[in-house]
Amino acid sequence: MTAQWTKRTVLKFTPISLLLLLFPVAAATGLSTGLTYFTRRAYDTTETNKDHGDDDNSPSARQLRxxxxxxxxxxxxxxxxxxxxxxxxxxxxxxxxxxxxxxxxxxxxxxxxxxxxxxxxxxxxxxxxxxxxxxxxxxxxxxxxxxxxxxxxxxxxxxxxxxxxxxxxxxxxxxxxxxxxxxxxxxxxxxxxxxxxxxxxxxxxxxxxxxxxxxxxxxxxxxxxxxxxxxxxxxxxxxxxxxxxxxxxxxxxxxxxxxxxxxxxxxxxxxxxFDYIEGFTKTGVRFRIWSRPEAKNMTEYARDAGIRCLEFYENFFDIKFPLKKQDMVALPDFSFGAMENWGLITYRENRLLYDDRYYGPINKQLVALIVAHELAHQWFGNLVTLTWWDNLWLNEGFARLVEYIGTDEVNNKTIRMGDFFLPNVLAKALDADAVSSTHPLSFRIDKAAEVVEAFDKITYEKGASVVEMLRAVIGKKNFKQAVTQYLKKFSYRNAQASDLWNVFDKVVKDVSGPDGNVMKTTKFAPQWTTQLGFPLVTVKDFNGTSVKIAQTRYKANKGALEPEKYRHPKYGFKWDIPLWYQEGDNNCIKFAWLTREKPLYLHITNPNTSIVVNANRHGFYRQNYDADGWQKIIKQLKKNHKAYSARTRNAIIGDAFAAALIDELEYATVFKLLEYAKNEEEYLPWTETISGFYAILDFFGNEPESTSAKVFMMNILKPMYEKASMKYIADNYKNDSLFFEVNLQTSIIDAYCFLGARKCIKNYTDLFYKEVMKKCKDGDKASKCVRKCSSGERNATSRIRMSQRYYSIEELRSLQRNGAHAREYGAFNEQIERAEHKINWIKKHMRKLSDFFKKST
Incomplete structure (x- = not known):
C-alpha cells in the first residue's frame, strides 16, 4: 500500500504550471518534499478509532486473533x-x-x-x-x-x-x-x-x-x-x-x-x-487503466509506465506475473495513495493521472514511483505475504526500495532514482527514528490500535533504508539472487523476517561479516530490525597514524524514555555497522566493520588527510567528528569539494546539522562547513542545506531574531540563485535527463523567495500577474481559481502561495476530508517529545545563534 501525503497539484505548464513548478512546498518541508508522496498516509482514523480504540481499553491483539x-x-x-x-x-x-x-x-x-x-x-x-x-x-x-x-x-x-x-x-x-x-x-x-x-x-x-x-x-x-x-x-x-x-x-x-x-x-x-485504455505486456498480460471518462486522456503515461515496470519485475524477480490481467483504477474518493490489490490496484486520482499539459515533472515521477511501488507488491506482499502485521515492513520496506529500481527502469535510468532515495526515503527515516517514541521494524503487536500504527515512516522508509544498506553490503547480484529464491520458496504462502534472512544466509558466501567469517544475515539484520533507533558514528583522536571510531545511539531528546517494551532490547542499542570510508581526495572507497563490542581503530596513511565515514551514504546511521576531524573535512571541501561525491556531501551536510541539533557539534562549525557552498552546484548537497535552514527557522518561528537568520541564509543561497533561471526551468522541465538540475533551480528560487528576498518575490509577483491572474480562465481546471485569485491577493507572499490552491473540486474535498483525520496512532507522544526538544533547543541556542547571524550579516 502506498501511503498518502498532502501535496499540491501542479497545473498546466503552458504557462501556469511553470509558475506552480516554482512554488513547491519545499519552503515548509524541505527540498525533497516535492517528489515525496509516501510514506505516511492521511489515515482516516474516524473509523479505526471506532474499530479499535487508541487507549488502554482497546482489545489486545490476542483477543482479535x-x-x-x-x-x-x-x-x-x-x-x-x-x-x-x-x-x-x-x-x-x-x-x-x-x-x-x-x-x-x-x-x-x-x-x-x-x-x-x-x-x-x-x-x-x-x-x-x-x-x-x-x-x-x-x-x-x-x-x-x-x-x-x-x-x-x-x-x-x-x-x-x-x-x-x-x-x-x-x-x-x-x-x-x-x-x-x-x-x-x-x-x-x-x-x-x-x-x-x-x-x-x-x-x-x-x-x-x-x-x-x-x-x-x-x-x-x-x-x-x-x-x-x-x-x-x-x-x-x-x-x-x-x-x-x-x-x-x-x-x-x-x-x-x-x-x-x-x-x-x-x-x-x-x-x-469508468472507462479504460489498455495495452499488453510482452508476455500477454492485459493492462488496463480505468478512470472517469473525462480523465481518460490522462491515463496513457500510467499505462505505459505500468507495462514497462511489470515486464521489468518479471525479469528482476525471475517469476512470471501469475494473473492474466492487471487493472489500475483512479478513484476520486480513496483513503490512501494506492492499494496493491492483486490484479486490481486502486489509486487516488492524483496519484495515477498524468498529462504534461496539466502537470509538472514532479507529478510524472510521483505517478511512476507509485505505480512501481504497487506493482512491486504483486510479488512482495501478494505472492509472498507477511504472516502477521508485526512484520508489515517486509511488505512495505521492500516495495519502497524496489519502486526506486523500477522507476529507474521506466525512465531509462535518466533520473537517477537511487540518488533521489537519499532525500525522499533515507532522510525521512532517520528523522522518524530519532525520537524515543518510535518503534522497531519488527515488533510485537499488543493492542489492536498498533495494527494501524504499523503503517508509518519506520515501516516504509526505515524498512527500505535498512534493506538498501544490506544490499550495499552483500552486493546487488547476491541481493537479487536471494530475493528471487525467497519469493520462489514462499510463493502463495506466508513468511516472517527470519525466513528471509535464512535464505540470504544460503545465498551469500563471498562477503565477510563483522567477525571476519562469512557474513550471516541472520545475525546482522535483526540488530537493525528488532531494536529501535540507529547509531551515531563518531570519528576522533586523530593521532597521526590512526583514528578511533566509536558508536552511541543518536537520540533527538536524550532524556525521553522509550515505550517500556522497547526499552531493553537484546542488543542494547548497539549495532554491527558497515563503514564505507574515504581518505582525503582519494576517491577509492574503503570498507570496514565497526562491531557492537568495541571501537574500531583505523589506520590512516596521511596524518593531515581527512576521513569521511558513510561515503556515498549507504549506511543507516549518522556521522560526527571531533574538532580536528571536522576541520580537515572543511579544508578539503574548500580545496576541492568534488573530491567527495554528491552523495557523500549530502551525508556530510545532513549529519552536521543533525549532530548540532543534539548538541554534539557547534552550529558555528556547521556554518563554517557551508562556506564552500558558493561553489556547490549539485542537487543532493543542497537538499540537506536547505532542509537544515528550514529546521533552524522552524525553531526561530516568527521571532524578530529570524530576520538576521534569513539574511545569513540568503547570502549562502545567493550565488546559486543568481545562476538559476526561470527560462531554463521552462525550457527543460520535460527533459528527464535534466530532472535534478531543474529541481535544483526550482528549489533554490523557492527557498530564496521564502527567506524574503525582495527581488525574488517581485519576480514571482510579476510572473503571477502575467501568467496566472490574466490567464486564470485558461483550461477547465484553472478557471475554478478565478474567485480565489481575486479574493486572496493581500500581499506578495499570499499571491505566490495562492498558486498552491489550484485543485479540482474533487481533489479539494478529498484533501480536506483526509487532512482532517491525518493523525497517526502514537503521534501524540512523538509531538510532545519534539516540542520538549524544541523548547530545550531554544533555551540553548536561540540567543547564541542570533548573535552569530547578526555578526555575520
Missing part, C-alpha cells in the same frame, strides 16, 4: 450492489449490497463452532448452512463481538478433520467511511453527482463486505461474482470470464476468474461508469 482449528480453501462470493440513479429498486435498498458467500474449509481440529470475522453486515440466520454430502445443516449464529469483530457459527455436532462447505447470506451498507465496500463520490463533466462503489480492505476491512477469516495468514482462492445495475461496469481481482457480463433484466452479472491463493485484505471490487 482467530482460532487455528480451520483454514479456508476457497471463497465463492456473490455481491449485488444497489447504486442510485441507474435502475429501480426499493428505496430502503439504496446504497446497500446483498451478499452470499460459500466457504470451503479444511477442519484441522475437531470443533463445534466456526469463527469468522464480520463487521457492519447483517447475517440472515436462517440462511447460514453447513453443506454436507446429502443434506444442509442450519448453523446457529452466535453473538457478534463489536470489540473483536468475531462471530461464532455453532453446530449441534462436532466437525471432524475433513473438508467442509458453509454458505452464508447477508446484507450490508455501501459505507461512506472509505473502508470495506464504500461510496466513491464525484462530479462528472456535466456537473452531475455520481456514486461508484469501490473497496479498500487493508488491514482489516474485508470483514465489512464478507464474513471471512480476515487475517493475512489465512490465504485462500476467491471466485467473485458481481451483480450491478445496467449502465455500470464491474471489475475484480480476476479477469472476467463472461465478457461484458450476462444481462438479467435491469442488472448485469459479471463473473471473474478464481484468484491465486491470497490474503483477504487483497480482495477488491469496483462498480462504476
Amino acid at each position: 482467530l482460532p487455528r482449528n480451520i483454514e479456508p480453501l476457497l471463497y465463492d462470493l456473490s455481491i449485488k450492489t444497489y447504486l442510485p440513479n441507474y435502475v429501480d429498486f426499493p428505496p430502503e435498498k439504496n446504497l446497500t449490497f446483498d451478499g452470499q458467500v460459500g466457504i470451503s474449509l479444511r477442519v484441522l481440529e475437531p470443533t463445534k463452532s466456526i469463527v469468522l470475522n464480520a463487521k457492519n453486515i447483517t447475517v440472515i440466520p436462517k440462511k447460514c448452512e453447513l453443506l454436507l454430502k446429502d443434506q444442509k445443516v442450519l448453523l446457529k449464529v452466535g453473538n457478534f463481538s463489536k470489540r473483536s469483530h468475531l462471530t461464532n457459527y455453532y453446530l449441534l455436532f462436532q466437525l471432524c478433520c475433513l473438508l467442509r462447505n458453509i454458505k452464508i447470506i447477508y446484507t450490508g451498507l455501501i459505507s461512506n467511511t472509505l473502508f470495506g465496500l464504500y461510496q466513491a463520490t464525484y462530479t462528472d463533466a456535466d456537473g452531475t453527482v455520481k456514486i461508484a462503489a469501490a473497496t479498500h480492505m487493508e488491514p482489516t476491512a474485508a470483514r465489512r463486505m464478507v464474513p471471512c477469516l480476515d487475517e493475512p495468514s489465512f490465504k485462500a482462492n476467491w471466485t467473485v461474482t458481481v451483480i450491478h445495475p445496467k449502465g455500470t461496469k464491474a471489475v475484480s481481482n480476476g479477469i472476467e470470464t463472461n465478457g461484458k457480463g450476462e444481462v438479467s433484466g435491469d442488472w448485469i452479472i459479471s463473473k471473474f476468474e478464481t484468484t491465486p491463493r491470497m490474503s483477504s485484505y487483497l480482495l477488491a471490487v469496483v462498480v462504476s461508469e
Whole structure:
C-alpha cells in the first residue's frame, strides 16, 4: 500500500504550471518534499478509532486473533450492489449490497463452532448452512463481538478433520467511511453527482463486505461474482470470464476468474461508469487503466509506465506475473495513495493521472514511483505475504526500495532514482527514528490500535533504508539472487523476517561479516530490525597514524524514555555497522566493520588527510567528528569539494546539522562547513542545506531574531540563485535527463523567495500577474481559481502561495476530508517529545545563534 501525503497539484505548464513548478512546498518541508508522496498516509482514523480504540481499553491483539482449528480453501462470493440513479429498486435498498458467500474449509481440529470475522453486515440466520454430502445443516449464529469483530457459527455436532462447505447470506451498507465496500463520490463533466462503489480492505476491512477469516495468514482462492445495475461496469481481482457480463433484466452479472491463493485484505471490487485504455505486456498480460471518462486522456503515461515496470519485475524477480490481467483504477474518493490489490490496484486520482499539459515533472515521477511501488507488491506482499502485521515492513520496506529500481527502469535510468532515495526515503527515516517514541521494524503487536500504527515512516522508509544498506553490503547480484529464491520458496504462502534472512544466509558466501567469517544475515539484520533507533558514528583522536571510531545511539531528546517494551532490547542499542570510508581526495572507497563490542581503530596513511565515514551514504546511521576531524573535512571541501561525491556531501551536510541539533557539534562549525557552498552546484548537497535552514527557522518561528537568520541564509543561497533561471526551468522541465538540475533551480528560487528576498518575490509577483491572474480562465481546471485569485491577493507572499490552491473540486474535498483525520496512532507522544526538544533547543541556542547571524550579516 502506498501511503498518502498532502501535496499540491501542479497545473498546466503552458504557462501556469511553470509558475506552480516554482512554488513547491519545499519552503515548509524541505527540498525533497516535492517528489515525496509516501510514506505516511492521511489515515482516516474516524473509523479505526471506532474499530479499535487508541487507549488502554482497546482489545489486545490476542483477543482479535482467530482460532487455528480451520483454514479456508476457497471463497465463492456473490455481491449485488444497489447504486442510485441507474435502475429501480426499493428505496430502503439504496446504497446497500446483498451478499452470499460459500466457504470451503479444511477442519484441522475437531470443533463445534466456526469463527469468522464480520463487521457492519447483517447475517440472515436462517440462511447460514453447513453443506454436507446429502443434506444442509442450519448453523446457529452466535453473538457478534463489536470489540473483536468475531462471530461464532455453532453446530449441534462436532466437525471432524475433513473438508467442509458453509454458505452464508447477508446484507450490508455501501459505507461512506472509505473502508470495506464504500461510496466513491464525484462530479462528472456535466456537473452531475455520481456514486461508484469501490473497496479498500487493508488491514482489516474485508470483514465489512464478507464474513471471512480476515487475517493475512489465512490465504485462500476467491471466485467473485458481481451483480450491478445496467449502465455500470464491474471489475475484480480476476479477469472476467463472461465478457461484458450476462444481462438479467435491469442488472448485469459479471463473473471473474478464481484468484491465486491470497490474503483477504487483497480482495477488491469496483462498480462504476469508468472507462479504460489498455495495452499488453510482452508476455500477454492485459493492462488496463480505468478512470472517469473525462480523465481518460490522462491515463496513457500510467499505462505505459505500468507495462514497462511489470515486464521489468518479471525479469528482476525471475517469476512470471501469475494473473492474466492487471487493472489500475483512479478513484476520486480513496483513503490512501494506492492499494496493491492483486490484479486490481486502486489509486487516488492524483496519484495515477498524468498529462504534461496539466502537470509538472514532479507529478510524472510521483505517478511512476507509485505505480512501481504497487506493482512491486504483486510479488512482495501478494505472492509472498507477511504472516502477521508485526512484520508489515517486509511488505512495505521492500516495495519502497524496489519502486526506486523500477522507476529507474521506466525512465531509462535518466533520473537517477537511487540518488533521489537519499532525500525522499533515507532522510525521512532517520528523522522518524530519532525520537524515543518510535518503534522497531519488527515488533510485537499488543493492542489492536498498533495494527494501524504499523503503517508509518519506520515501516516504509526505515524498512527500505535498512534493506538498501544490506544490499550495499552483500552486493546487488547476491541481493537479487536471494530475493528471487525467497519469493520462489514462499510463493502463495506466508513468511516472517527470519525466513528471509535464512535464505540470504544460503545465498551469500563471498562477503565477510563483522567477525571476519562469512557474513550471516541472520545475525546482522535483526540488530537493525528488532531494536529501535540507529547509531551515531563518531570519528576522533586523530593521532597521526590512526583514528578511533566509536558508536552511541543518536537520540533527538536524550532524556525521553522509550515505550517500556522497547526499552531493553537484546542488543542494547548497539549495532554491527558497515563503514564505507574515504581518505582525503582519494576517491577509492574503503570498507570496514565497526562491531557492537568495541571501537574500531583505523589506520590512516596521511596524518593531515581527512576521513569521511558513510561515503556515498549507504549506511543507516549518522556521522560526527571531533574538532580536528571536522576541520580537515572543511579544508578539503574548500580545496576541492568534488573530491567527495554528491552523495557523500549530502551525508556530510545532513549529519552536521543533525549532530548540532543534539548538541554534539557547534552550529558555528556547521556554518563554517557551508562556506564552500558558493561553489556547490549539485542537487543532493543542497537538499540537506536547505532542509537544515528550514529546521533552524522552524525553531526561530516568527521571532524578530529570524530576520538576521534569513539574511545569513540568503547570502549562502545567493550565488546559486543568481545562476538559476526561470527560462531554463521552462525550457527543460520535460527533459528527464535534466530532472535534478531543474529541481535544483526550482528549489533554490523557492527557498530564496521564502527567506524574503525582495527581488525574488517581485519576480514571482510579476510572473503571477502575467501568467496566472490574466490567464486564470485558461483550461477547465484553472478557471475554478478565478474567485480565489481575486479574493486572496493581500500581499506578495499570499499571491505566490495562492498558486498552491489550484485543485479540482474533487481533489479539494478529498484533501480536506483526509487532512482532517491525518493523525497517526502514537503521534501524540512523538509531538510532545519534539516540542520538549524544541523548547530545550531554544533555551540553548536561540540567543547564541542570533548573535552569530547578526555578526555575520
